[in-house]
Amino acid sequence: MTELILQAKHIYKSFHDPIKVQVLTDINFSVSKGEFVSVTGKSGCGKSTLLYILSTMDTDYEGELLIDNILMTGKKEAMLARVRNEKIGFVFQFHYLLNEFSVLKNVMLPGLKLNKFSAAEVEHRAMEKLKMLDIEKLALKNANLISGGEKQRVAIARALINDPHIIMGDEPTGNLDKKNSDKVFEIFNRLTNEFNQTLLIVTHDQSFAERTHRIIEMEDGKVISN
């Protein structure tokens, strides 16, 4: 019996600006623990839009979203923020680190926010994640002084800090060269194999998708193969 981490049930989404455009139509799928799932599809088919809904950041949709078997639809903003903090890790295409902080502090922030461990413990865990990703040397550097590939690895370390149920990525390798994107794939692969980490990654990169456990293919706001 596999444990369900994420379930999307009949999700519809449309934009009303300036005219009503249906972007997602009846999206149904689920992700089980330890799965490495990729979402592919042509540009503009609604992948990012779907991911923002699944990540609880976008609440303006129809249908139901369950994370860890708990219904997210209709929950309060503060409550959803807590879910994102505790159960979801993010990796974006444009690394999105806080430039005011060091690499280490960037990784620590969601951990400090969760407030489950003491600051010293969070720091220790952050160092472990950085070591695992082979970037512990960068720990005390300022976040805006490191390379794009390094930034993406820092973002992954940050996503991991609270041991989330699922890591979501919107084209995390989209902005990287072949060598760096292979590195990122290797990290993801290791996370599923060694730590049974659940991953849901949107990608354009066909070779990247083919190496994952499962591909969800989208077209015009619908899932065409799963």
Next chain:
Amino acid sequence: MNNSLIINIARSLLLARWRQTLIAAIGVTFSITMFITLLSFMAGLNKLLDGLILNRTPHIRLFNEVQPNSLQPINESKEYKTSYNFISSIKSGGSRQEIYNSGAIMNALKKDSRVLGYSPKLTAQVFFNDGAIDITGIVNGIDVLEESRLFHFKDYITEGSATDISKVSNSIILGKGLAEKLLADIGDVLQLTTAKGEQFSLKVVGYFQSGVQDFDKVQSYASVSTVQKLLGKPGNYITDIQIRLKDMAMAPSMAKEFETKFEADAEDIQTANAQFETGSSIRTLISYAVGITLLIVAGFGIYNILNMMIYEKMDSIAILKATGFSGNDVKRIFIFIALSIGLFGGILGLFFGFGLSSVIDQIPFKTASLPTIKTYPVDYNPAFYLIGIIFSLITTSFAGWFPARKASKVDPVEIIRGK
């Protein structure tokens, strides 16, 4: 919950933009400095001006007004009771200036717990004989000790000693202007003629300068018994009793009470000097208005800088929200930034305000009419400092509130998609 993290993030955002932050803080510092200085100076001035009058004025003055009797005989007559009587050229008859039964009144005042003290007084019109010409003047008979305790008489003695008029018999303290007219030095003996034509000689023991030139040109002081001698009156003859109360606000009602109780006229300070209150309160109002205007301008500065900061930090706000910080957390971060600018700038402003007031306090300010004042008056009232810091926190939190709310409403999806 998790306050230290909020403060930590706020501090990092602040330090990353320390130049703008500093400018915002300097705006607050400047306005608080001016606020404190203005209020201290204005209050000092108010106290000085009020003191000129209030310190010397009794809260209630008991006296007997020389005035025509309101009960004229014709009105009392049965025959003309019902008619309307016109009487012209009424003169003040037989009434005396003396306060009847002054000893009993003073005893009653001594026992009254609302009364801080009283001092008896009487005056004599005299001519000072200065060679061929006579100069009119007034000799006030006072109890020096009480007069000093209650009405700061000693403060106005510029030369000589106030207590000498009670120690040296037949001595007098002259108004500065009067002494100049008479060319009288301390130690000189003056000849004077009373209204009844009797000659006396009094020894000059000091000069008196009240701040009001016309007053100093005619007034002089001697002990009560000396003046009683000048008038040829017995030892219980008193024309005025000056009363100082513990609470000045009670003067009008107590004046009415004393009027009936002691069968004398009683005038309260509020009636005698109505214009002073108005002057002080308007000056205070103006200084508060200017101070608050300055603070509001500083508030707009903070508002602008925070708004700019939020536009610059959109990405950071989005990522904070994506990684689990709620809108409320983000709001608290920015309010904390605003408050620390307000607190830091405000406290600095208090110090500078104190410094600037001390500088003003050192600037020489000499005027012939105010002998006791050497520098500009400054009132170091702690209340101004408290009001200053509270106002700076209130304006900065208002200035911070709107940008902070805007930050809390930032939609991370929009920012992330927009990249």
